[in-house]
Amino acid sequence: MPELPEVETTVNGIRPFAEGRTVAGVIVRQRQLRWPVSRGLSQKLSGKVIQSVRRRAKYIMFEFERGTLLIHLGMSGRLRVVPSTTPIEKHDHVDLLLDDGHCVRFRDPRRFGSVIWVSGDPLMSPYLYHLGPEPLVDDFDGHYLYTKARGRRAAVKNFIMDGRIVVGVGNIYASEALFRSGIRPTRAAGRIALERYDLLVTAIQSVLGEAIAAGGTTLRDYSRVTGEPGYFEQALKVYERQGQPCEACGDLIKRKVIGQRASYYCPSCQH
DNA sequence: CCGGCCACCTGCGGGC
């Protein structure tokens, strides 16, 4: 899926088309996503103005006066703004029709995504309330991670991918950030010094920030709102590079499954 | 509370 940079890129791409526009209708062709798509969306949203399009973790929030449409892209989801007359393709599950003839179209082959209506404060909803801090804000720092890691024996890669600890660090960028900070992904979270957590946070923020600036990583079925690819893939130093030489030391990149997810690291640079 | 594992679903590439 889209990791956080892809979600951020999507939000920024959709915002100018959607903010301030009135919804003309909602078409749901497939309700069976990760959770069933909320019922009565068209009746609920028709005639209502999209106040803002924002992001919290990997959720895209279309905020209305009386509630919020939460869209999660799962592993293979994609949102694009297209003319409403654009022919439907396979896996185009939901259209949010706008009053200017465009629609926000949700496609998701694997159907791990979700389209959910929440009334009231979305941050208090069961979808968002338990989530940890955003990775790109000030209160996420080395000291925070270090404190949270006390007594934790889980691999640091799983630790930083746990949304209750910090949101938005997905499988690609977890490996990349650990490489940048010289930390082996299998290391127990509770056995990493504060100074190294400072490095890790800096690495998480720089890798995510650079990926956002580059328009996201393009992998398999992801592409940008307007269709053109992201350009960060070439900047990946370890992800899916097993057997290739590390750019820093020349040793061969390893692949190891951690927490049932493929993980990549340089055995010489990361400890 | 924590950690490990499973599930959800479709598509694609490689091996035979």
Add this chain to the structure above:
DNA sequence: TGCCCGCAGGTGGCCG
């Protein structure tokens, strides 16, 4: 050509 296997960006839930 076709089948089968393993693999893929997420994350809630269950169990010990």
